[in-house]
Amino acid sequence: MVRQQVTGDLYAEVQSFYAWQMRRVDALDVEGFAATFTDDGVVVHADGHRQAGREEMVAGMRARLPRYKDVAVRHWFGHLLIEAGGAGEDTVRVSYYTLVTQVDGEGKVSFQPTFTVEDVLVRVDGRLLTRSRVIHRDVPGRPGAAAVL
Amino acid sequence: MVRQQVTGDLYAEVQSFYAWQMRRVDALDVEGFAATFTDDGVVVHADGHRQAGREEMVAGMRARLPRYKDVAVRHWFGHLLIEAGGAGEDTVRVSYYTLVTQVDGEGKVSFQPTFTVEDVLVRVDGRLLTRSRVIHRDVPGRPGAAAVL
């Protein structure tokens, strides 16, 4: 097990990036969320469905908006593993746990299944963007992405 | 979207401040919690109720103590967005998600609704204190404070 040490500054930068990106998605700000990806950004969903490019992402999110009419969604992240490097200092690989809460108008909280996510972030003009995201559903007896980094 | 980069040191300082502040409130340490606010600290609750000053805060918390007789409360924070500056380097604006768990004597966990909180922290004699806090309940179709920072 050789792990590279992440600096405090990069740790804060990555966490702040996700804080901003998740505020966009939780606010159902479809365009704002898509803008946190590179133009050719790719998302591979847990069911294997692959979305490529901001346009496809925006269309997919728009189609899902009615599901969120009666709930406020919040994405919670845990245990980020961050690995800088690759192509210069401007590529960052991150994996993390996610828990998604939905709260209805009466304040009742419900939970989506947990997932483990692997991202490749790139720094463009001084700020991070997601270039690729692979989402793994956490299922019994399959560690999934847990050993990735 | 122009976002200022938070340093690793400030990120750690703010997270550590909240870790301490939440241990006080979760331990039902009313005076200790109030001491993490400035003398003239203000909290605007999600129902619009406004508490000003440590004395009012202590009285309000004391009145609510009986609610927590049979549960251990824990506050969980997510996705901090931190913005330093304003009046010198000693003012920090922070927004974050909160999830509150209550566990009873048998270990059963229940959940309060999720909230999004906006704080103004100030550094006094080298340590952070909360000067103001505005708590927004997360409700469907209202992004609330999600776009604040």
Next chain:
Amino acid sequence: MVRQQVTGDLYAEVQSFYAWQMRRVDALDVEGFAATFTDDGVVVHADGHRQAGREEMVAGMRARLPRYKDVAVRHWFGHLLIEAGGAGEDTVRVSYYTLVTQVDGEGKVSFQPTFTVEDVLVRVDGRLLTRSRVIHRDVPGRPGAAAVL
């Protein structure tokens, strides 16, 4: 209340250590998890049971594996309080909240009781290991480890 300020680098190092350690336990990687403790590492469980040394740890985890046949477990941490020092710069005391989710094959999420944990970490050959862990169940009317650091 005198609190020492943790640096951004140490904050990131400690968080990354736990991210790695929890991936091992959540992947049911018994040996990999034990390897994140010192040889003489000690865990005191919430029921008072004390495990000393990696061998005892591995045996104990192996015995509990059947419980996790039908669920994917994820450990979530909150509000780390980090205190460096003690024996040189290579001892770090940490306390934190934990919430444990279990998701079954259908995606239904359930929750274990919340806990507060106190760790002593040591840096050996440049990387952190857990030397001791004391786990406190959060129970009503007993703040537990909340005031430790």
